[in-house]
Amino acid sequence: MTVLAxxxxxxxxxxxxxxxxISVALECLGTWDWFTxxxxxxxLHWLLDPTDIGGLNWSEATALAVQQTVGWLTxxxxxxTLVRPCVGVLGPVALVQLLIAVAMWRIxxxxxxxxxxxxxxxxxxxxxxxxMARFAAPLGLLLLDPWRVERPLTGRRVxxxxxxxxxxxxxxxxxxGIEAWQLNPEFVDYWIGASERIFGTRMxxxxxxxxxxxxxxxxxxxxxxxxxxxxxxxxxxxAFWGAVTALSRIVSFGLxxxxxxTLIRAPHVGVPLAVVLYWHLVGWIRAESTAEPAIAPxxxxxxxx
Amino acid sequence: MRLSPLLNLxxxxxxxxxxxxxxxxxxxxDAELEGTNPAQWRLIWHDDPATSATxxxxxxxxxxxxxxxxxxxxxEEATIVDATRNDxxxxxxxxxxxxxxxxxxxxxxxxxxVEIESDGRSSPLMVFVTAPVEDVPISILFGADSRSGLxxxxxxxxxxxxxxxxxxxxxxxxxxALAHGGDFIVRGxxxxxxxxxxxxxxxxxxxxxxLLPIIPARGNHDKGKLFNQVFDFPAKDKNYYAVDLGPQVxxxxxxxxxxxxxxxxxxxxxxxxxxxxxxxxxFAQYHRPAFPAVxxxxxxxxxxxxxxxxxxxxxxxxxxxxVIKRTPPIRDNRIDPTGVVYVGEGGLGVKxxxxxxxxxxxxxxxxxxxxxxxxxVLTFDREKLNYRVVLMGGKVFDHxxxxxxxxxxxx
Numbered sequence: 211m212t213v214l215a216x217x218x219x220x221x222x223x224x225x226x227x228x229x230x231x232i233s234v235a236l237e238c239l240g241t242w243d244w245f246t247x248x249x250x251x252x253x254l255h256w257l258l259d260p261t262d263i264g265g266l267n268w269s270e271a272t273a274l275a276v277q278q279t280v281g282w283l284t285x286x287x288x289x290x291t292l293v294r295p296c297v298g299v300l301g302p303v304a305l306v307q308l309l310i311a312v313a314m315w316r317i318x319x320x321x322x323x324x325x326x327x328x329x330x331x332x333x334x335x336x337x338x339x340x341x342m343a344r345f346a347a348p349l350g351l352l353l354l355d356p357w358r359v360e361r362p363l364t365g366r367r368v369x370x371x372x373x374x375x376x377x378x379x380x381x382x383x384x385x386x387g388i389e390a391w392q393l394n395p396e397f398v399d400y401w402i403g404a405s406e407r408i409f410g411t412r413m414x415x416x417x418x419x420x421x422x423x424x425x426x427x428x429x430x431x432x433x434x435x436x437x438x439x440x441x442x443x444x445x446x447x448x449a450f451w452g453a454v455t456a457l458s459r460i461v462s463f464g465l466x467x468x469x470x471x472t473l474i475r476a477p478h479v480g481v482p483l484a485v486v487l488y489w490h491l492v493g494w495i496r497a498e499s500t501a502e503p504a505i506a507p508x509x510x511x512x513x514x515x
Numbered sequence: 516m517r518l519s520p521l522l523n524l525x526x527x528x529x530x531x532x533x534x535x536x537x538x539x540x541x542x543x544x545d546a547e548l549e550g551t552n553p554a555q556w557r558l559i560w561h562d563d564p565a566t567s568a569t570x571x572x573x574x575x576x577x578x579x580x581x582x583x584x585x586x587x588x589x590x591e592e593a594t595i596v597d598a599t600r601n602d603x604x605x606x607x608x609x610x611x612x613x614x615x616x617x618x619x620x621x622x623x624x625x626x627x628x629v630e631i632e633s634d635g636r637s638s639p640l641m642v643f644v645t646a647p648v649e650d651v652p653i654s655i656l657f658g659a660d661s662r663s664g665l666x667x668x669x670x671x672x673x674x675x676x677x678x679x680x681x682x683x684x685x686x687x688x689x690x691x692a693l694a695h696g697g698d699f700i701v702r703g704x705x706x707x708x709x710x711x712x713x714x715x716x717x718x719x720x721x722x723x724x725x726l727l728p729i730i731p732a733r734g735n736h737d738k739g740k741l742f743n744q745v746f747d748f749p750a751k752d753k754n755y756y757a758v759d760l761g762p763q764v765x766x767x768x769x770x771x772x773x774x775x776x777x778x779x780x781x782x783x784x785x786x787x788x789x790x791x792x793x794x795x796x797x798f799a800q801y802h803r804p805a806f807p808a809v810x811x812x813x814x815x816x817x818x819x820x821x822x823x824x825x826x827x828x829x830x831x832x833x834x835x836x837x838v839i840k841r842t843p844p845i846r847d848n849r850i851d852p853t854g855v856v857y858v859g860e861g862g863l864g865v866k867x868x869x870x871x872x873x874x875x876x877x878x879x880x881x882x883x884x885x886x887x888x889x890x891x892v893l894t895f896d897r898e899k900l901n902y903r904v905v906l907m908g909g910k911v912f913d914h915x916x917x918x919x920x921x922x923x924x925x926x
Contacts, residue, residue: 250810260866263663263701270869318702318736330606330704330739395774399814402776415777462814 214495218362222491226484230351231292233480237344238288238303240473241310245281248470252337253277256313264316280306291348296357300348307345311337328388339385346378347477350484372488379448379481380433386455387429390422397422400455403462425451436482442493445486452478545714548611551578551634555713556641558726559746560692560758564646565623568728569747570596570631571615573713577603578634581614588626588642600747605740606706615747623648629726641724644689646760652688652896653761656727657800658889659696659834660861661712662736667888668864670907672718675890678905680721688894691760693719693727694768696834696859697734697802704739713745730758732768734802734834755779757786764895765794767828769801769819776818783819787826795919796829796895804833806857808840808870808877808884820845823855827920829900832891836860838870839889839904841913843881850881856917858902862889883913 217223244251257273259265268276284306287299313319314337353371354363390397398418405413413421429451435444456475460468546554555573570583581601586593598614614633621627624647631638647653656675661668675693682690700708719727731746733754743752754770767786773779790797805816823831824846833840838860846854860870867886870877877884887906894901897919904913 248811258866258868260663330702333704334702395772398774399776402774403814403817406776412776415774418774418777467812 214362214365214368214492217491217495220491220494222487222494226487226491227351227355229480229484229487230347230354231295233476233484234291234295234300234303234348234351235288236473236476236480237307237347238284238291240470240476241306242281242285242288243470244474245277245284249274249277251277251310252313252317252319253280253310255319256316259317264318291351294357295351295355297352300352304345304348304352307341307348311341311345314341336385336389339381340389341382342378342385343382343477343481344474346374347481350375350378350481372485375481375485376437379485380437382478382481383429383436383448384433387426387433390426390429392426393419393422400458400462404458407461436485440489442486442489445482445489448482449479449486452482546638546717548573548575548710548714550574550576550636552636553614553631553633553638555710555717556631556638556720556726557713557716557746558643558728560646560728560730561747561756563759564692564728565648565759566621566645567617567619568621568643568645569615569617570629570726571613571745571747572631572633572638573710574612574614574633575610577601577612580635581616581633582631583616583618584630584632585618586628587622588628593628593630602744604706604709604744606704609707609710611706611710613744617747621645624651639724641720641726643726643728644691646691648762650762650897652894653764654682654688654690654892654894655760655766656690656693657696657832657859657891657893658693658861658863659732659734659802659832659859660698660837660865661695661715661863662698662701662734662865664864664866664888665711665715667907668712669715669718671863671888671890672715674905674907674909675719675727676721676725677909678890678892679719679725679727680723683725688896690892691728692730694730694766694800694832695732695863696800696832696861697732697771698736698834698861698865699731699734699742701736703737703742706741709741709745730766730768730800732800732802732834733770733772735772738772753779755782757790761895763795763897765790765797767797767799769799769815771801771803771813771815775814780818780822783822787822787828791826795897796900797826798830798832798893798900799823799828800832800859802834804835804840804857804860805831806833806842806845806876807836808838808860808874809836809868820855827853828855829917829920830893830902831855831857832859833857834859834861836870837862837865837868837886839883839885839887839912840870840877841883841902841904841915842876845876850876856915858891862887864888883915885912887912 254273254277257266257268258270261267287303290299315334318334350371353367398415401418401421402413405411432444432448456472456478459471548554551574553572557571559569559571581598583596584593585596596616596618598616600615604611604613623645626642626644628640628642630640679690700712702708733742743750748754753773757765757767759765803813805812805820840858840860842857843850844852844854844856869886870884872884889904889906892903892905900917902915903911906912
């Protein structure tokens with residue numbers, strides 16, 4: 211039995227698993243609200259739009275019925291995730307999130323910037339990058355906490371999951387950083403709205419743009435750091451900043467409109483939080499193994515470091 | 516490409532049939548994009564259409580001399596106006612060059628004859644009319660969402676030309692321009708789509724060569740640099756501006772695709788504060804709706820709507836939903852006779868949706884909802900704002916009147 215396997219009952223491991231379970235469940239809850247109450251989603255528009263412009267040209271009634279069904283099934287999957295995460299549940303959840311990104315790519319609904327240096331083909335693909343954490347969270351959970359799969363998990367499986375989550379978070383932050391750095395007008399208005407609601411004073415657009423340039427640059431640096439270093443502070447920052455940016459939807463739009471947009475982004479918090487908990491676990495194992503030389507991390511765990 | 520004699524004959528017969536059927540504007544459409552042959556012309560209004568306009572066109576090759584022959588009705592001699600902004604569109608393909616001739620010092624309410632010339636190759640002779648400075652009744656078209664449904668888009672454009680032609684009959688109120696509420700095309704970075712739109716826009720030119728000026732608003736599908744190149748905005752322009760359609764009618768065009776709460780809001784507050792006391796009719800257009808009939812509200816509900824209410828804007832035109840919408844007057848998020856009416860939602864070709872009738876501001880009979888390709892015709896006179904929705908085919912779907920809000924010194 212490997213050291214990591216021996217620690218799959220530790221509090222850190224369990225906390226990591228529950229962070230991912232709750233993130234996926236909240237993501238599903240937000241998606242359900244978006245799909246069934248608000249209805250207007252890139253997914254729906256993809257189903258509706260004519261084929262010559264990237265859509266599937268379904269009738270409105272059919273498209274809405276399909277989306278409603280998908281929304282309710284996603285909610286059900288989110289609830290099941292809390293108790294029995296398995297392929298039959300997490301696979302479709304990841305697929306729905308992937309399809310939302312694909313829809314945005316197909317109908318060109320994901321990048322509102324006038325970039326001087328990004329080609330239209332690149333910007334059209336941006337939603338696949340910005341949504342990466344959202345479909346990586348259920349897939350990572352599937353590898354780390356599969357129901358009815360014999361325990362303990364192999365180190366290779368864990369390494370694959372953590373690598374996937376690590377890169378997904380990095381790509382998500384990098385893409386959002388590019389958008390912020392390029393002054394996405396929606397983000398500018400988030401800053402202005404937040405300053406108005408929280409501090410009661412309206413921030414000027416140049417100030418908001420300066421902050422956005424700064425935070426966008428920070429996102430890019432953090433994205434690079436999280437795949438090139440093992441600083442846990444980077445991951446704590448990502449989790450914190452993921453929460454701030456997700457909550458900015460509520461601050462900007464109000465609770466009624468903003469809560470589902472915030473919950474859909476739960477993996478922006480959950481994925482980095484899960485990874486940092488894993489690093490803490492590995493650190494703890496290492497400390498223990500130093501104290502007791504007879505127990506040492508196996509090859510797979512070391513490679514993950 | 517050379518056409519066979521038989522195909523030529525068939526095309527000629529189709530053209531003749533269209534002419535006799537009253538769709539003669541098709542004669543002007545699809546000018547050949549070859550060499551420096553002028554094509555894809557459009558007349559754009561940016562600020563003071565009584566005295567200025569931009570006449571724009573495209574060529575397949577760069578060319579050297581691009582100019583417009585301009586002659587006021589009744590004048591003997593034409594003046595030459597050089598295109599001062601000539602360049603290749605920034606998209607890699609297709610290879611296409613834009614030319615913008617800025618016509619200034621025009622005489623208000625005057626018919627001008629224009630002929631575009633690029634390296635000796637000429638367009639057909641066309642005409643346009645400048646906006647009046649006298650307080651006379653005027654009409655304007657509002658439409659949005661021409662991004663898909665290309666066949667329907669062309670049919671709608673032909674209908675617009677007919678509406679304009681009819682409006683210049685005696686005892687009618689002339690339609691001055693088309694306010695386009697955005698989503699011209701699907702992908703704003705695709706020049707091939709813009710090129711198709713510009714060719715289709717030629718169909719708005721009437722049988723007598725009458726150009727329909729356009730006042731463009733940017734939609735969420737119109738992102739990218741090409742929008743400013745097509746419509747002669749400065750490269751970094753954010754596309755919010757106001758146009759006088761007469762001494763008592765002002766149209767404010769806003770941009771939902773840039774910061775809503777920042778500099779644009781400051782500008783809007785200043786614009787409405789300055790304009791409201793001066794103009795009998797003050798109305799706005801933009802793309803994504805604050806009171807949507809299909810989609811979800813945008814932050815303009817939070818930032819712009821209070822301004823519209825504070826300054827008693829008469830009418831707000833919105834696009835994006837792909838339905839027909841007229842709300843009851845709204846103030847403080849409830850129906851109020853003193854409030855602002857929101858209309859539009861876009862039907863210049865795009866596939867139509869079903870409005871969500873359950874929303875509080877869409878309850879019948881105070882609201883009017885429907886679906887179908889359409890255009891709004893707004894007619895302003897000294898007492899009333901007359902609002903009509905005309906469906907493809909000419910049937911009037913909705914008719915509504917608004918009274919003047921404030922006593923005006925000009926009266």
